[in-house]
Amino acid sequence: MAATTSSSAKVNSAPTIATAASNVAQSTSPMLVRLHPVAIAGICDAYERRKEKATRVVGTLMGKVEGDVVEVTNCFAVPHEEGAQTPLRLDTDFAQSMMELTKRGSPQEEVVGWFSTRPNVPETSFYIHDFYVRFSNPNIIHLTVDCTAEVDRMPIKAYVCSPLGVPPAPRDPKDPSPPRFDQASLFAQVPVEIFCWDAERVGLDLITAGRLAPDRVVNIPTDADQVLQTAKLIDDMLESVLSYVDKVLKDQIPADPEVGRALMDVMGSIPKIDEEAFEKLANSSRKDVLMVMYLSELAKAQLALQEKVNILPN
Amino acid sequence: MAWRAPEHSVWEDEKPVQTVQLSSLVVMQIIKQCEEQRTLGEHAQGFICGLLEDGRLEVTHAYPSLRGVDVNDPETEVFYNEEMGRRLRQQNVDNLIVGWYKSAVFGSFLNREVFESQYEYQLTAEESVVLIYDPVRTAQGLLTLKAYRLGPEVMKIVKKDGLEFSMESVRRAKISVESLFEEVPIRIKNSHFFNAMLCELDLIAPSPNKRPFLDLSTNNMLEKNVGLLLEGVEHLLAENSKLSNHQKRIQRLEQDRRRIIQRKNQQKQMKNEPPLTEDEINQLFRPLPESPRADLVLTSAQVSQYCDKIGQFSAQSLSKLQMAEALQGKLKDSSAAFLSAIHKESQVHD
Numbered sequence: 052m053a054a055t056t057s058s059s060a061k062v063n064s065a066p067t068i069a070t071a072a073s074n075v076a077q078s079t080s081p082m083l084v085r086l087h088p089v090a091i092a093g094i095c096d097a098y099e100r101r102k103e104k105a106t107r108v109v110g111t112l113m114g115k116v117e118g119d120v121v122e123v124t125n126c127f128a129v130p131h132e133e134g135a136q137t138p139l140r141l142d143t144d145f146a147q148s149m150m151e152l153t154k155r156g157s158p159q160e161e162v163v164g165w166f167s168t169r170p171n172v173p174e175t176s177f178y179i180h181d182f183y184v185r186f187s188n189p190n191i192i193h194l195t196v197d198c199t200a201e202v203d204r205m206p207i208k209a210y211v212c213s214p215l216g217v218p219p220a221p222r223d224p225k226d227p228s229p230p231r232f233d234q235a236s237l238f239a240q241v242p243v244e245i246f247c248w249d250a251e252r253v254g255l256d257l258i259t260a261g262r263l264a265p266d267r268v269v270n271i272p273t274d275a276d277q278v279l280q281t282a283k284l285i286d287d288m289l290e291s292v293l294s295y296v297d298k299v300l301k302d303q304i305p306a307d308p309e310v311g312r313a314l315m316d317v318m319g320s321i322p323k324i325d326e327e328a329f330e331k332l333a334n335s336s337r338k339d340v341l342m343v344m345y346l347s348e349l350a351k352a353q354l355a356l357q358e359k360v361n362i363l364p365n
Numbered sequence: 366m367a368w369r370a371p372e373h374s375v376w377e378d379e380k381p382v383q384t385v386q387l388s389s390l391v392v393m394q395i396i397k398q399c400e401e402q403r404t405l406g407e408h409a410q411g412f413i414c415g416l417l418e419d420g421r422l423e424v425t426h427a428y429p430s431l432r433g434v435d436v437n438d439p440e441t442e443v444f445y446n447e448e449m450g451r452r453l454r455q456q457n458v459d460n461l462i463v464g465w466y467k468s469a470v471f472g473s474f475l476n477r478e479v480f481e482s483q484y485e486y487q488l489t490a491e492e493s494v495v496l497i498y499d500p501v502r503t504a505q506g507l508l509t510l511k512a513y514r515l516g517p518e519v520m521k522i523v524k525k526d527g528l529e530f531s532m533e534s535v536r537r538a539k540i541s542v543e544s545l546f547e548e549v550p551i552r553i554k555n556s557h558f559f560n561a562m563l564c565e566l567d568l569i570a571p572s573p574n575k576r577p578f579l580d581l582s583t584n585n586m587l588e589k590n591v592g593l594l595l596e597g598v599e600h601l602l603a604e605n606s607k608l609s610n611h612q613k614r615i616q617r618l619e620q621d622r623r624r625i626i627q628r629k630n631q632q633k634q635m636k637n638e639p640p641l642t643e644d645e646i647n648q649l650f651r652p653l654p655e656s657p658r659a660d661l662v663l664t665s666a667q668v669s670q671y672c673d674k675i676g677q678f679s680a681q682s683l684s685k686l687q688m689a690e691a692l693q694g695k696l697k698d699s700s701a702a703f704l705s706a707i708h709k710e711s712q713v714h715d
Contacts, residue, residue, distance in 0.1 A: 088566060089393040095562045096390045096425075100457040124397060128456045142455075149452050155445060156411070156429035157401060198558075205565040245570035250503045254396045255563075256572050257508050258389045258553060262560040269553040274681035277507050282688060329693050336583055337686055340679045343587050347675040350598060354669055357605070358541060 080190050082119040084209040085246035088255050090114070090123045091196065091207070097128035098168045098198040106134070107169040109179055111146055112194060113153055113160040121163050121192055122246065125153060129165075131179075139175045141182060164192035169199060170206060172238050180212050180238075193238060210238040381492045383420040385512040385551045389559050392510065394427040395498055399468040402429075403500050408468050412446070414453065415463045417492040422549075424496075425459045427466060462486075464514075466496040471593055472674045475546065475667035477660065483515055483546075484523055494549055512549040519545055529657040542666040583682040590675050597668040604661045615653055622650055 090112065101108045110128035114121060127149050131141040150162055165183050167176060176193065183191050193210045215235040247255060261269030272280065292314065299306045324332075391413065402409035415424035431445050446462070453460040464486055467474060474497050486493035499509035515523075518540055555563070626649075630640045641649075 087397065089390075089397040091562060091566065092390045092393050092559070095559060096388070096458075097456065099556060099558055102457070124401070127452075130455055145452065145455060148448065152445065152449050152452060155431055157398065158432060159401070200561070204568070205562060207565075207569070245566060247570075248397075248400050250396050250400050250500060251393065252572065253503055253506055253508050254392050255566070258392060258555065259563045259567055259572065261553060261555060262563045262567075267555050267557070267560060269555075271508055271510060271551055271553070274507060274677050275684065278681055278684050278688075324693070326693070329690075333686055333690055333693075337683065339587060340583060340682050340686075343591055343675060344679040346591070347594060347672040347679075350594065350668060351672045354542060354665055354672075357601075358665065 079119045080211055080213070081116070081121045081192055081209075081241055083121070084192055084194070084241055084243045085120055085122040086194070086207065086209075086243055087114075087122070087124045087246055087248075088251060090126045091245075093126040094166050094168065094194075094196050095198065097126070098196075100128070101168075102130075107167050108198075109141070109165060109167045111150060111162055111183075112164040112166055112192070113150070113157075114163040115159060115161060116163060116190075123163060123194070125157065125160055126166060127153065133175050139178055141179055143182060143186075146182075146186070162187040162191065164194060164209075166194040166196060168196055170195055170197035170201075170208070172210065176238075177212075177236060184212075192241065194243075207243055209241050209243045211241055212236050212238050381417065381420065382422045382494060382514060382549055384422070385494055385496075385549050386421050386423045387510075387551060387553050388423075388425045389553060389555050389563075391424050391427045392508075392553055395466050395496065395510070396503070396508075398427070398429045399466075399498050399500055402432075403468065409498075410467045411465065412449075412462050413464050413466055413494075413496060414450075414459045414461055416459055416461060417463065422463055422492055422494060424463060426453065430465075461490070462493075463490060464493040464495055466498060468498045468500050470499055470501045471590060472497070472499070472670045473593055473667070475663055475670055477663060480515075480659070480663055483513070484520070487515055487520060488524075496551075510551060512551050513546040514549060516540070516544045516547045529659055540662065542662065542669045545662060545666045583678075586678060587675075587682075590671065590678060594668065594671045594675065597664065597671050601661075601664045601668055604664050608661060618653060625649075 094108075094110070097108045097110055108128050109131055110126055112123045113125040113127075114123040116122070129142055129146045129149070131139070133139045153160060162183065165179060167179075172193070172195065180191075180193055190211065193212065195206075195208050195210070197204075197206045213236065215237055257269060257271070261267060295304075295310070296314075298304045395411070395413075398411055399409040409429065411427055411429040413424045414426040414428075415422060417423075428449060431442055450460040450462075465482070467479065474495075479495065483493070483495050486495070494512045494514045497511045497513065502509035522540070626641060626646060633640060
């Protein structure tokens with residue numbers, strides 16, 4: 052949490068950006084951040100492509116706001132410089148133009164915040180946040196993804212910035228520019244939730260499967276692979292349920308009523324189909340499939356013939 | 366955008382792309398962009414950036430193409446690509462366009478538009494591929510992403526004859542429906558850092574393991590597939606009848622021609638002049654019109670693609686049915702056993 056007052060750092064904002072603050076200001080402050088995996092992947096990619104000696108990467112988060120929920124669906128890095136000696140420089144032209152480009156590709160996205168790849172919120176973050184506030188709206192979020200690998204995990208945290216109500220520092224009354232900063236602000240944490248659409252989940256599951264492969268490669272499975280994998284999965288699941296039940300029956304572990312109820316639910320969800328009816332269903336399904344298969348093979352044969360006759364007449 | 370200067374001569378005879386290697390980021394980006402537009406009921410399209418290395422096309426970034434009012438203005442698109450390329454370079458992201466992606470259901474992408482675009486891409490950057498993403502199959506639990514490119518023979522004849530290539534050139538190049546679009550195998554490779562991130566994601570948002578693809582209902586999918594196939598076959602029929610009309614016309618023309626030549630030769634014979642030479646004949650008539658073959662080849666390829674899809678789908682459905690039947694048999698046995706066990710139990714208690 053950073054609280055700050057000094058204005059020695061320099062944010063080279065273009066004059067056009069200052070007016071952008073008059074955008075529709077959301078009245079509610081965000082309460083939940085819904086993060087799509089593609090955004091995290093983008094942040095990690097940006098970190099891997101950081102400049103030499105850069106301590107952190109910052110960038111813009113794009114997405115949409117629905118009530119007090121912020122949904123982050125896209126991101127891009129913004130070049131910046133900071134360090135112990137060098138003042139903060141943020142390429143605001145870049146941020147502006149990249150934002151416009153992104154909007155032309157996906158018009159429904161807007162700026163919802165910014166990210167940083169270090170776990171802490173240093174003083175410079177305040178100035179970057181201030182830039183983004185004037186750039187879009189006051190209720191934007193700040194997301195930190197810890198890419199430093201100093202801890203075993205990769206904590207992902209989101210913050211909203213709220214003023215502490217300390218009035219601006221006294222300054223030269225002849226200065227015509229409006230007061231910019233309050234004396235102190237607080238970055239308050241808001242909960243983050245990983246959110247996937249169904250298709251994204253499918254993709255993520257597939258990619259995740261490759262994380263333990265020695266060569267880090269995943270191949271896209273075919274239909275038949277998929278059936279096999281699922282059958283194996285069900286087999287494994289049944290195995291573990293059976294071993295649990297066996298253990299309970301042999302009094303090796305105490306029975307858990309929760310598990311028992313869940314198992315009963317599972318049993319209950321198996322439809323009881325009359326044998327004849329099932330035969331009939333399965334057979335009609337199979338007939339349909341075989342028929343279509345036959346037709347498609349016929350079409351293929353016809354194509355081969357046509358190729359011989361029409362495309363390659365000899 | 367960093368369109369590379371064309372340098373076909375180097376690649377002309379080899380197959381420049383053997384595999385396509387996608388980074389996880391690209392897979393996620395393509396899914397996200399296609400899904401986003403699917404909710405709006407549109408088909409998505411965009412560009413992929415990367416690099417060719419040793420016959421392996423490494424794709425590391427994807428961004429959507431322009432949407433909105435100015436879509437059809439080529440200058441805006443060029444500007445958008447240039448600007449995007451510049452900005453990507455500033456982020457140290459690969460900015461060389463190596464193809465494009467498109468969403469299409471059930472493999473229904475083999476049409477004129479895709480063919481022409483892919484030709485343009487491969488003309489500018491020989492290694493370009495098109496990635497086809499199927500949102501419907503993916504929603505059913507199987508990530509369906511395929512990479513295609515035009516075969517070298519196809520490129521050669523289109524370069525020579527233009528997009529309306531003729532029967533002659535098709536015959537000479539020995540293009541078959543299978544070799545029109547070549548499928549390039551895809552692999553997804555992650556960096557170690559990405560794997561670390563995936564582990565973290567797995568911890569905070571574990572997969573629900575909800576896999577819908579043992580679903581036994583096949584009718585819906587079958588119906589759609591057959592519908593598409595029918596459409597394709599109808600299209601093919603139309604193309605074929607066009608072709609036979611054309612052939613009839615040519616035959617008529619040839620007959621007329623022969624008749625005229627015969628008459629002239631007879632006249633000449635009467636005057637004791639030598640018969641018409643080849644050159645004279647050619648001067649007398651315009652050459653016979655060539656019949657364009659591109660549409661026919663494309664439609665055939667499309668129908669063949671549908672057939673393959675149906676084949677895959679049927680094989681999968683049949684195996685699922687088999688499984689269900691095996692289970693049903695087991696269920697019968699086990700439920701009988703269960704009933705008798707309960708029966709015994711109750712007898713003991715009595």
